Amino acid sequence: MAQVNPTVGDLAGNAALMERWFAKAVEAGAELILFPELALTGYPPEDLLLKPAFVNENLDVLRELAKRLTGAVSVVGFVDRTDEGLFNAAAVLAGGRARGTYHKVLLPNYGVFDEKRYFRTGSSFDVFEVRGARVGITICEDAWLGDGPVRIVARAGAEVVCNINASPYHMNKSFERQVLFRQRARDNKVFFLYVQSVGGQDELVYDGDSLAYDPSGRLIARGSQFGEDLILLDLELPERARAVRRGAGLVAISKAPARAPKRPPIPPRRPRIAASPVEEVYSALLLGTRDYVRKNGFERAFIGLSGGIDSSLTAVIAADAIGPENVTGVAMPSRYSSTESLEDAKELATNLGIDFRVVPIDDAFQALLDTLAEPFAGTEPDVTEENLQARIRGTILMSLSNKFRPSLVLTTGNKSELAVGYSTLYGDMAGGFSVLKDVPKTLVYELASWRNAYGLTAIPERVFTKAPTAELRPGQRDVDALPPYETLDPILSAYVEEQRSVREIIESGFDEATVRRIVDMIDRSEYKRRQAPPGIKITHRAFGRDWRLPITNRFRHHPRPIRRKR
Numbered sequence: 001m002a003q004v005n006p007t008v009g010d011l012a013g014n015a016a017l018m019e020r021w022f023a024k025a026v027e028a029g030a031e032l033i034l035f036p037e038l039a040l041t042g043y044p045p046e047d048l049l050l051k052p053a054f055v056n057e058n059l060d061v062l063r064e065l066a067k068r069l070t071g072a073v074s075v076v077g078f079v080d081r082t083d084e085g086l087f088n089a090a091a092v093l094a095g096g097r098a099r100g101t102y103h104k105v106l107l108p109n110y111g112v113f114d115e116k117r118y119f120r121t122g123s124s125f126d127v128f129e130v131r132g133a134r135v136g137i138t139i140c141e142d143a144w145l146g147d148g149p150v151r152i153v154a155r156a157g158a159e160v161v162c163n164i165n166a167s168p169y170h171m172n173k174s175f176e177r178q179v180l181f182r183q184r185a186r187d188n189k190v191f192f193l194y195v196q197s198v199g200g201q202d203e204l205v206y207d208g209d210s211l212a213y214d215p216s217g218r219l220i221a222r223g224s225q226f227g228e229d230l231i232l233l234d235l236e237l238p239e240r241a242r243a244v245r246r247g248a249g250l251v252a253i254s255k256a257p258a259r260a261p262k263r264p265p266i267p268p269r270r271p272r273i274a275a276s277p278v279e280e281v282y283s284a285l286l287l288g289t290r291d292y293v294r295k296n297g298f299e300r301a302f303i304g305l306s307g308g309i310d311s312s313l314t315a316v317i318a319a320d321a322i323g324p325e326n327v328t329g330v331a332m333p334s335r336y337s338s339t340e341s342l343e344d345a346k347e348l349a350t351n352l353g354i355d356f357r358v359v360p361i362d363d364a365f366q367a368l369l370d371t372l373a374e375p376f377a378g379t380e381p382d383v384t385e386e387n388l389q390a391r392i393r394g395t396i397l398m399s400l401s402n403k404f405r406p407s408l409v410l411t412t413g414n415k416s417e418l419a420v421g422y423s424t425l426y427g428d429m430a431g432g433f434s435v436l437k438d439v440p441k442t443l444v445y446e447l448a449s450w451r452n453a454y455g456l457t458a459i460p461e462r463v464f465t466k467a468p469t470a471e472l473r474p475g476q477r478d479v480d481a482l483p484p485y486e487t488l489d490p491i492l493s494a495y496v497e498e499q500r501s502v503r504e505i506i507e508s509g510f511d512e513a514t515v516r517r518i519v520d521m522i523d524r525s526e527y528k529r530r531q532a533p534p535g536i537k538i539t540h541r542a543f544g545r546d547w548r549l550p551i552t553n554r555f556r557h558h559p560r561p562i563r564r565k566r
Contacts, residue, residue: 001034001231003208003223005199007295008042009054011061015040018076019068021230026071028232029263032130033074034162036197036206037140038088040065040078043166043197043206049086049118055079066093073099073130073253075137077164085120090137090164092128092251100126100251104139105149112168112204112537112545115141125149126249127157132256133237134158134244136190140165143184143194154188157244159237161190166197169207169284170540171277174225177211186217191235198228200291203437203537203545205284222272226283232266278450281443281538282317285435288536290321292433293408300407302400304393304428305329305348305356307341308468311412312348312459313448314435318410319458324353330400331358332393334365336471344460351458361392368392386472390427398430408432411533416441416485418532418543419492420518421525422478429532437535438542440492441468441485483514491518497541520556527551 002021006014018035025033037043041058048054062078069076073094080089080101088104103122107115128135136153143150143163150161161184167173177194185192191214198208210223210231223229244250275283293301301318305311311329318327329352331345342358349356368388376384397409409431413423415438423429436444448459468478468485482488491510494500495518502519506512529543530551541547 001193001195001210001212001221001223001233002036003196003198003210003229003231004035004039005206005228005291006036006039006042006197007199008045008201009048010042011040011057014042015061015065018065018074021228022069022072022074024230025232028230028266030232031072032135032162033069033072034164034193034195035074035076036195037077037090037164037166038079039164039197040076042201043077044112044114044201044204045079046114049079055081055086062091062098066091066098067096069093070096073128075162075164077139077166086118087122088115088119088139089122090139092137092253094253099253100128102126102137102139104142106141106145108141111541124249125152125156126251127153127244129241129250129252129255131254132241133160133235134242134250136161138163140167143192144180146183146187150184150190150192151188154190155245156248157242157250159190159242160193160235161188162193162195164195166206168204168537170542171281171538174207174209174274174280177209178219181211182213182217182219185213185215189215191215191237195231196223198226198287200288200295200536202292203288203534203542205288205536205538207280207284207287219271221269224272225275225280226287231269233269234266276450278443278446279454281439282447282450284538285317285439285447285536286321289317289410289433289435292534293322296408298406298408298432300326300328300404301410302328302330302397302404302407303410304397304412305331305345306412306471307331307338307344307348307463309444309448309459309463310414310436310441312344312463313444313451314410314412315348315352315354316448316451316458317435319352319354327352328355328357328400330397331356332361332396333358334361334389334471336389336473336476338471340462340466341471344463347460348458348463351456351460359396361389361396364392365389386470387424387427389472390424390470391430394424394427394430401432410435411535412436413532414439414441414444415539415543416482416488416492418529419496419525420482420488420521421528422482423528423532425528425531429528431533434533434535437532437544438538440489442489483518487514488518491515492522493539495519495522496543496547497539499541523549523553523556526553 080087090102091098092100105122109116136158194211197206209225212221221233411431411434414436
């Protein structure tokens with residue numbers, strides 16, 4: 001099982017990647033090598049699939065790749081085309097050509113998935129004979145339905161069911177997969193091999209963690225998480241191959257049973273110690289940031305350092321992802337910035353070893369106040385003047401990014417702020433990538449604490465203990481505009497991720513006025529979220545690909561006030 005990191009659209013590069021891993025597998029004695037779903041095109045190719053030239057080149061590259069992958073059988077994810085349309089497909093390559101093709105049957109069309117927009121549904125279930133073993137092929141979603149394609153190919157005669165995947169990460173998904181695929185192996189009395197992609201693609205992260213189960217449902221191999229890996233295993237099949245059901249398609253690639261290998265048996269892998277939930281999320285953010293920067297051709301990142309927890313964690317992740325030598329932290333103090341904030345930002349930069357710049361904004365702020373004095377005459381200072389400061393900072397960061405190319409600005413806002421609109425368009429939202437876009441504020445603190453404990457302490461202790469504040473006016477604190485994050489985040493999770501109604505959230509024990517206020521803020525902030533940069537998905541339902549509300553929308557779910565029983 002070759003757990004590789006392809007790049008969407010890089011057809012030649014992805015083919016070369018598979019060729020390198022194929023050679024490693026053959027050298028180790030492998031006779032069947034599996035690659036992930038759409039490994040040739042990268043996943044998801046989205047509207048590239050509407051370009052005939054892209055589909056044509058994908059088919060041409062597959063034919064050339066088949067000629068180079070010799071010495072073993074391989075399964076490669078690609079886009080197939082027939083008179084019926086396009087298919088999410090797996091090619092079984094052997095002897096320099098494709099010996100068969102499987103078309104994905106179950107096409108997900110929920111959450112981040114839009115496969116029915118592009119693909120037709122497959123309908124054939126061939127069994128492939130490899131070294132005398134009966135092998136069935138399925139693709140990703142095909143394995144999530146108990147009486148779906150896995151059962152069909154097993155009943156057709158498959159002893160080994162290979163499931164190739166590009167399954168995006170979210171918290172707790174690894175556990176869900178383990179429960180599910182153990183059941184598939186046990187129920188169908190087959191070896192079940194789940195090979196997963198790894199890497200970042202825009203908002204999505206693929207976490208690897210490939211799995212192999214024997215017919216009793218016992219885990220026999222597991223890939224690393226958040227990194228490329230070659231998972232080698234010997235499958236000991238019964239001497240008599242399972243009969244192929246009458247009428248089922250059988251593609252005989254090599255009938256001769258596998259000979260006893262000249263090499264010693266592959267020793268079982270030591271069980272991988274599961275990461276804690278916080279460590280897993282940190283690893284996802286790290287991989288997503290690294291691949292977004294690398295795959296899009298950037299070399300360095302600029303981050304506004306306020307001395308707060310969000311910008312501190314963003315800087316730590318960036319330094320870990322692309323190297324501290326490629327990160328610049330920029331402190332932009334104003335008349336309202338505290339001395340402690342500047343000290344904390346400088347200490348963080350020193351601890352990380354990143355470049356640190358101080359660019360005061362007070363002169364620019366005063367110049368804008370003077371420029372706007374006449375049109376603002378007769379009004380009182382309000383959030384407008386606060387937002388001016390954020391927009392000056394956004395302009396400075398974007399200017400530095402433009403000047404020192406190729407670089408991008410990493411924004412520092414979190415999911416809690418984005419949810420309720422506690423952010424400034426063209427200010428702190430200005431940038432190319434949002435590392436913490438799907439990370440609630442309470443989880444930000446957990447991640448920062450974990451990282452400080454895991455390695456050399458990077459984030460100053462005072463950053464954890466001082467009250468969160470934007471420092472855009474005297475004495476400002478986040479709790480002046482928002483409920484405490486310990487209250488906000490559970491309500492946010494219930495409404496956005498669990499899709500619970502206002503009434504249900506209130507009845508679960510939250511203050512009615514607080515719930516109504518937060519939900520109203522979430523609903524009214526869609527226009528801001530639509531203009532936010534992409535960011536890494538780590539929850540079950542992230543803003544953006546998972547959450548697609550219309551901006552122009554008058555629906556508000558405001559049930560009548562709930563009368564409490566006395």
